[in-house]
Each structure stands twice: as structure tokens, then as C-alpha cells.
Amino acid sequence: MTAALISWGKGRRAAAAIGAVSLGLITLSACEKPTAxxxxxxxxxxxxxxxxxxxxxxxxxxxxxxxxxxxxxxxxxxxxxxxxxxxxxxxxxxxxxxxxxxxxxxxxxxxxxxxxxxxxxxxxxxxxxxxxxxxxxxxxxxxxxxxxxxxxxxxxxxxxxxxxxxxxxx
The missing domain is CATH 2.60.40 (Immunoglobulin-like)
Known part of the structure; x- marks a missing residue:
């Protein structure tokens, strides 16, 4: 049971990291020079x-x-x-x-x-x-x-x- 919880925790951290990277890329792609x-x-x-x-x-x-x-x-x-x-x-x-x-x-x-x-x-x-x-x-x-x-x-x-x-x- 402990091994399952550790494995689940690593998967959650990996998913969170992937989500953060994805959000960062989306944010960067939305950065454009503001229009006057x-x-x-x-x-x-x-x-x-x-x-x-x-x-x-x-x-x-x-x-x-x-x-x-x-x-x-x-x-x-x-x-x-x-x-x-x-x-x-x-x-x-x-x-x-x-x-x-x-x-x-x-x-x-x-x-x-x-x-x-x-x-x-x-x-x-x-x-x-x-x-x-x-x-x-x-x-x-x-x-x-x-x-x-x-x-x-x-x-x-x-x-x-x-x-x-x-x-x-x-």
C-alpha cells in the first residue's frame, strides 16, 4: 500500500510539473507587443x-x-x-x-x-x-x-x- 501511495504521489507531481510547463508556454505564446x-x-x-x-x-x-x-x-x-x-x-x-x-x-x-x-x-x-x-x-x-x-x-x-x-x- 505504501508503494502505491508513493507511486501515486510521484505521478501527481509529474502531472503538476507538466501542467505548470504547459501554462508557462501558453503564457509566453500570448505575449505580444501591446497595440498603441x-x-x-x-x-x-x-x-x-x-x-x-x-x-x-x-x-x-x-x-x-x-x-x-x-x-x-x-x-x-x-x-x-x-x-x-x-x-x-x-x-x-x-x-x-x-x-x-x-x-x-x-x-x-x-x-x-x-x-x-x-x-x-x-x-x-x-x-x-x-x-x-x-x-x-x-x-x-x-x-x-x-x-x-x-x-x-x-x-x-x-x-x-x-x-x-x-x-x-x-
Whole structure:
């Protein structure tokens, strides 16, 4: 009987060791570099997004073709904005360290490059579209807000672009 208990105890320890090793391997395989996030807040509503698919150069400047393609992207997570309401844009500290900017609408209205983690934009200009031929201004119902992270080397072509849809509340 004693031999059976000793044998059973060794089997249990071996199973526990195999389980610990398996768990360790699963944990290691799940370790990936965390994805950077950008956040937009309007009033008490907040949306957070990862970089737009195909618009993340992993810290390096996007090539020209990818950059042009990313600039023409529409969409992203949606948030509603009342006329005159403030749009707050936030980024993670590592993005702020490299520098970033946010812009929206047909004319690219927004904020200049910053190294802060948080900026506020007055929405009154974001929904305006000016006709280049007549100069007349019209109001859009929705625009795409783009948050562009600059590359590690300090270049001027963004490394990452995040997209959000701003819908103007009626």
C-alpha cells in the first residue's frame, strides 16, 4: 500500500510539473507587443481604437502609397458631437513622446503637432466644407477624425494613423 501511495504521489507531481510547463508556454505564446491606442471623448462618451488596419508602420514612417491610402480611409469607431461641443483626443505617452496630430474634415482642420498626451479641439470647424470654386461653406453631417503618430526617427510622414467617425448631432 505504501508503494502505491508513493507511486501515486510521484505521478501527481509529474502531472503538476507538466501542467505548470504547459501554462508557462501558453503564457509566453500570448505575449505580444501591446497595440498603441488613441482615444476620443465627447461629453461623457469615450471611444478607443487601435491603429487602422494597414496604417501601422510599427514606429517607422509609412511608405508613400500606404500613407496616401490611409489618408483616404473613412470610418473608424463612431462618436456623436453636438454643435460647438469640445472633442478631446488622447494618446499613450509613447505616442506623445514621438509627436502626433489630429485632423478632420475636407480641409484637414485640427491641431498642430504636439508632444502632449491630450488635446482639445473645438468641433465648430471640423464639420465645415469649403467649395474651392465658389468659396461657399457647407456643413457636413459626419467627418473622419484622423490621429497621426510620427515615426521614431522624427520624420514628417506618419508611422501610424487612427481613424474615428464624428457624427454631428442634429
Amino acid at each position: 491606442l488613441a482615444t476620443v471623448t465627447v461629453g461623457s462618451t469615450t471611444v478607443t481604437s487601435e491603429a487602422t488596419k494597414g496604417c501601422d508602420g510599427d514606429g517607422e514612417a509609412l511608405d508613400q502609397a500606404k500613407f496616401r491610402s490611409c489618408l483616404s480611409n473613412q470610418g473608424g469607431k463612431t462618436i456623436t458631437v453636438s454643435p460647438g461641443e469640445k472633442v478631446r483626443v488622447g494618446v499613450e505617452p509613447d505616442i506623445a513622446e514621438r509627436g502626433w496630430l489630429a485632423f478632420a474634415g475636407e480641409g484637414g482642420q485640427g491641431v498642430s503637432k504636439t508632444h502632449q498626451t491630450y488635446r482639445t479641439i473645438d468641433s465648430s470647424q471640423l464639420f465645415l466644407k469649403q467649395d474651392p470654386q465658389t468659396g461657399q461653406t457647407s456643413t457636413l453631417k459626419q467627418v473622419t477624425l484622423q490621429v497621426a503618430e510620427f515615426p521614431k526617427d522624427g520624420g514628417q510622414i506618419p508611422a501610424t494613423i487612427f481613424h474615428f467617425t464624428l457624427k454631428q448631432k442634429d
